[in-house]
Amino acid sequence: MAAWDDLSDEQRALFACYREVYAAAVDNVDQNLARLLAALLAGGLIVSLTRIRSHRA
Known part of the structure; x- marks a missing residue:
């Protein structure tokens, strides 16, 4: 991948898109995950979010 300064104006416009x-996709996932967790909490299907942890290596 070329450095940003080395890209043409057309390439910069494309990568900006x-x-x-x-x-937008990340924002959509974030909003819907929040809605899901709120519904699970409200329905008593999960009690607390404090035990949710990342399982990264």
Whole structure:
């Protein structure tokens, strides 16, 4: 991947669109995950979020 400064204006515009789409997708996942967790909490299907941990290596 070339450095940003080495990209043409057309390439910069394309990658800017990619960033916007990625940001929108991440925002959508974030909002819907929050809705899901709220529904699970409200329905008593989970009691607490304090025990949810990342399982990263």
